[in-house]
Amino acid sequence: MQSNPVTDRRESSSGKTITMPNDHDVMTLEEAAAFFRCDPATVKRRAKVLNMPHKRIGSLWRFYRPSLVAWMQESDGDRENNKAA
DSSP, X not given: OOOOSSEEEEEOTTSOEEEEEXXXXXXXXXXXXXXXXXXXXXXXXXXXXXXXXXXXXXXXXXXXXXXXXXXXXXXXXXXHHHHHO
């Protein structure tokens, strides 16, 4: 099976095809902070308080780049809607 540069489709143990993000789409806390150009502690606070999409794996924080972009776009729309009200 050929790998797509954006995602990789694989067959799970149950026989279902699943889509896996590529390695560049999954970011650590530090990479997410660099993406937002802020301190990692700020990203942690935003994830907890503002529902920034993330996953915790034990003490590790992981962020999915497409989800962060969508979250930023939604947040921009929310701000615009609040201005109009």
